[in-house]
Amino acid sequence: MSRYFAELITKEVQEIFDRYVRNNVRRLKREEAVVMMVKEFDLSAEQAAAMFEAFDKDKNGVMSIWEFQQFYALAGRCASELVAKFKALDKDGSGKLDAVEVTEELRQHDLGEKEIEFFINVSVGNDGLIDIGQFASLLHRLRVHDENKKKK
DSSP, X not given: OOHHHHHHSOHHHHHHHHTTOSTTOOEEEHHHHHHHHHHHHOOOHHHHHHHHHHHOTTOSSEEEHHHHHHHHHHTGGGHHHHHHHHXXXXXXXXXXXXXXXXXXXXXXXXXXXXHHHHHHHHHOOTTSOBOHHHHHHXXXXXXXXXXXXXXX
C-alpha cells in the first residue's frame, strides 16, 4: 500500500482491522468481517451480516480496508444504536425503509418538507427503499447538516 493511501486510513481503523487480518493481507472474508463486527461493535451476527452486505460495495464477499473505513466512518462505534434505530423505524420488518418510515426520523431534525424530500431522494436505492448502509449514510449526512446548522 502506498504511503499516500496508508495516510488516508485512520490509525484506529487500521488497528481494529489488523486484529483480524492474517498474513498481512488487508482483506477479510465475509465470515471474518462478521466476527470482527460482532466483537468490536457489539452487533449480533445477523446485524453484522447485514452491515457486511451493505458495505461490501463491490459485492465480492470480501471486506477491504477501504470498505471497512466506510463502515467505520458512517456507523463505527454507534453501529448497534444505528441498527436499533433502523429496526425501530422498519415497521413492516422488511429490512428496508420506505419514505414514510424514514420521514419519522427526519422530522426529529427540524427539517422542512423540501429538506426531508431531499434527504430521502439522495438516500434511496434503485428500488426506492433505504437499506441499512444507506440509512447509515443518511444519518451521517444529518449529523453534518445539524452541525452546519449550529454554526450559523
